[in-house]
Amino acid sequence: MKLSVSQLDSFYGPAHILSDVALDVGAGEVVALLGRNGAGKSTTLRSIMGLVPQRTGRIVFEGRDISTLQTHEIARLGLGYVPEDRRIFTELTVEENLMVGRQPPRKGAPAWTRDKVFSLFPNLGEMRGRLGGRMSGGEQQMLTIGRTLMGNPSLLLLDEPSEGLAPKIVEEMAEVVLAMKREGLSVLLSEQNLHFARKISDRASIIEKGRIRFSGTMAELEANPGIRDAYLAV
């Protein structure tokens, strides 16, 4: 397994957000973490990244327990994190945003350069000097992914990539995820948009009230409308 999470518990102050969460992502796999807002999807990704102050449990990445490491150490091991609210550096240009993400190349992970990112997102290449704050939502979503790719991750944590985008851009986003998969990246994405997740994922887990309620292949989920309706209610 590329990434293996077990018995993960997380807290915000007195609030117990995640209990006993378990997840696996295999090499080269795209796994979707589905659930409604507030179910604990983002907290799961943030916990893996060490962005939640209080967490316990085992998080094993490429055979190494990272549950006590700090955020930047986790990132340097090859875990890339793309936050749901994009968090573009609005005062920095496109190129400078990419520069912040730059890390040395890593064995066993696709290597990215600025030009390679621009070939994946041709739009960005045409606005290298533009300030992050002057970009549309869709462009910012591309930039935040490109910025994380510059760190040459072997696994990408993608938090709600389709949120707030026009249906047309969402379709483009699906293509991007598939392109990254072809490069050999593993992806764990959180989504509420089942329609979108269905197109790109190999497997799915469903989270509700901080607990994993279902894990299986996409086909198993499709075959189990009871689960789908209970937690996703499409």
Place this chain on the structure above:
Amino acid sequence: MTALLEVEGLTKSYGGVHAVRDVSFALETGKILALIGPNGAGKSTCFNMLNGQIRPDRGVIRIAGRNTTGLSPRAIWRLGVGRTFQITATFNSMTVRENMQVALLSHHRELFVPRGFAGRFHVGRADALLDLVGMGHQAERACGELAYGDLKRLELAVALANEPKLLLMDEPTAGMAPKERADLMNLTARIARERGLGVLFTEHDMDVVFAHADRIMVLNRGELIAQGVPQQVRNDARVKATYLGGAT
């Protein structure tokens, strides 16, 4: 008969770029109107001109026949306009009931009363509105620890505190599960019918829009490119090309 909300030629530009250009529409009492469009199309600018947060360059806004163009958010609220925010804005250090009480105190112009425990003011009315949106059982909880969907419902209750005629809701269901979305919009529609409210909302979720809106307006690059009943908008070639794509 004058409409509840009438907008004519609304225009706003930033640094020479038109954020919103010559937008006109009307909303009748009891109806639900959706404003959709891609990010950056000018939805928020348009919306914030209606609620007074942004002053338009040109154009007229009339609410119940009264010209409200350029009035402050406060003044517009006093005229009977309730609103909810895209990113919920609540008083996080206070309990759910206290959030309601502040709105009710403001409505009754009692905010500058320096005596007595505010916690004893308007308890009945606060709880009745909380029950209406299904938040009655959480009245004692601190707002800061509520789930997201519950915050959205609290916002709706707060927006009803001043007995509004018009509700402005900015992405009311963003970040909710599909079931919750439908519940919230059904509730909104029921309240609108029963109390004779007009509702204007922006939304990204096309399922919500097509299921709950009486009419839809589509904004692209600051201009209205279509408006009409859902079926009309769904089949509009321009809307398909610029916004909906092939997905729907």
Place this chain on the structure above:
Amino acid sequence: MEFLAVQFLTGLASAASLFLVASGLSIIFGVTRIVNFAHGAFYMLGAYLAYTLTERLSGPLGFWGGLLTAALAIAAIGVIVEIMLLRRIYRAPELFQLLATFGLTLMVQDLVVMIWGPEDLVGPRAPGLKGAIEIFGQLVPRYDLFLIVLGPTVLGLLWLLFRRTRWGVLVRAATQDRDMVAALGVNQKWLFTSVFALGVFLAGLGGALQIPRDAVSHAMDLRIIVEAFVVVVIGGLGSVFGAFIAAVIVSELNAFGILILPKISLVLVFLVMAAILVFRPWGLFGRAEGQPRQTLGLTIRPWKPFTRTERIAAALAALVAALLPLVDGAYALTVAAEILVFTLFAASLGFLMTVGGLSSFGHAAYFGLGAYGAAFVAKSAGLPMEVALLVGPLLGLAGAVVFGWFCVRLSGVYFAMLTLAFAQITWSVAFQWVEGTGGDNGILGVWPSAWAANPERFYWLVLAITATGIAALRALAFSPFGYAMRAARDSDLRAEAIGIDRKRVQWTAFIVAGTFAGIAGALFAFLKGSVFPENLAIPLSIDGLVMVLLGGVETVSGAVAGAIVYKALAIWLVSQAEFSKLVLGGVIVTLVVAFPKGIVGFIEDMRARRPRAKAAAVAEAAE
């Protein structure tokens, strides 16, 4: 005309050091969000160290090397401070870090006197830059010309550093979003440390560069820190270019103010700052801050009015205090009365800060105005104490009406700085208007009426007024008006959307707080029998902040506990220890690290822990 041109050059030369210090302050704030009060202390240490080094070393290399070595040594000290102290408190409420750096400042003030003695020291002239050059028929020191060139040079170097290096890009990114930078694999700890080191290096260099121009003294830290704050605020927080322009403006105002308007030279800078902030609330080159970081920490625990038991306990505490004259003598009663006065002062500031979310850095102005008001009534008008106590505080109220109107237009650090500016203006008036206020000599002979003249009676009077005042402020916090204040504090957007006039609510709160501070001031005037400009000076404003923060900013009445602890400790230390500031500063730093939520916040946490564990168990069982 020539004379004016030369005066202009002198102003430019003064701007260099000020720019170095202010840009360091601005850079540190931009990234770490720490308002580094100790920046002045680092500046002063830089000057002292440079003095010692240049005395020991000789020749041009010794002099210039000495300056640079001093600045580097200061940077090294900064690194130690950042790692040992600041790293522990980055997540604490914003103002807590100010408190910690204030504690450091106190410690450095005593340390400097211990090491270098209380006398002013005059350093050597710069080799190669001695003497003067004739410009427009006037003599201009060569060293001044060097400084005039140095300022823009440093500005250019900083620009290159921030625009052309990856480190600079990372710093700018971290200025906006620290967590995101960490998630991209950047060790923000070292980024913060390096930023702090750079900022402190600039402060140390600014201090070292001053030694050929000015004597080195142990009061130079407060003087520069206030000016540097003004510069940073005028220029816009986080803007290095803004700091440069503002440093020039401030220095020129100082240079010409003394010539053209000597009467108001001390306030001129602050008047200009107030004017600029009213028109540009974020300074000349600053940007509107987005959603400000949650002003308070975790406010999950809603405030509740006192229960019956707690009310009885409070009444008992007041009763015990009232029995003090039975066991203690006159000196102890005078000390206790002083503590009480400051308790009321702190409670008024606490009301503004905790309920209203408005952190005033100049609350002493209203305390002092109340004191002067009482003194005017008692001395100039010759009216009795009873009248003075009633009318005096109205001067505090009037001050709050006028200044508050401007201040509530701003928020956050800018609000704090504008309150500071108004307090400084008030102080300058008290200091320079000798005919009215007696200037530095103050107003003496403000004595209580005969019936209250003995220490016991006066103590009871103070206790009665203080207890009533604190109770009134607490009741107000839970009244509808208190709710309006909390609403305006929690969400400006939502408050406006439900018809709350935020500015009007906050203005009213400002006036209430100012009036209660004025009452405390009026009592203080009669307690001491005199009023001096120091009663509305910046150190007293800072004392107030320390008391509130020590008590806990997330509590309704923490300020009361904070005031008692701080004031008692300060009075006791001054009577016991020779270097009381060193100990007091050390205690503050320790308390900040040990109790980041303040004393009362800590107690509430302890009390809440047990029931919460129980509630969690119940919730678990229910699922």
